[in-house]
Amino acid sequence: AQSVTQLGSHVSVSEGALVLLRCNYSSSVPPYLFWYVQYPNQGLQLLLKYTSAATLVKGINGFEAEFKKSETSFHLTKPSAHMSDAAEYFCAVSGGGSQGNLIFGKGTKLSVKP
């Protein structure tokens, strides 16, 4: 069965600092992995996804993530945080099978200090 673990429910960085949000997965089949962002009172917006084409995936808003099979990780990074990056971030793995429902981590709330 697929599962996702996000380390750290809250992460705080200073504006301009590196953002690193951690995600580890467990999957019995080759995984498809996603990062979504949720701003307050909004739905989820896709940042990027890994579908086995390339291990380093670039997404919107300057975010990227690297798939590391040996570490079963898919950490999200951004070189320089902006105030507008403050939101909750969810890592997800596709549930396997033909229906493709997503299995989400618990989320990491990112705060950006001026």
Place this chain on the structure above:
Amino acid sequence: GAGVSQSPSNKVTEKGKDVELRCDPISGHTALYWYRQSLGQGLEFLIYFQGNSAPDKSGLPSDRFSAERTGGSVSTLTIQRTQQEDSAVYLCASSLDRGDQETQYFGPGTRLLVL
């Protein structure tokens, strides 16, 4: 183009009442998903529709929950005899097709509060 829309955006109801939540997927998307987001449980899959096929109800937490999708488009999630633990944000998502690689596009959600 128009994204996924959901209505109402907020719903307050009394324990024991029935509620209906509506989702309008992106036009042309054949797959539709319902998820529930709550403080204690995070984001949970509830039910999945693909075209006119029978839905995958494997995530529904109890038989008080049901959903339908009419004409392969609009979907309604119904919760009967609501309980306080049903309070959550209900998110709908659609994707162009089914499958692990497909991007799911989410609506803004319906925030349900059961008093």
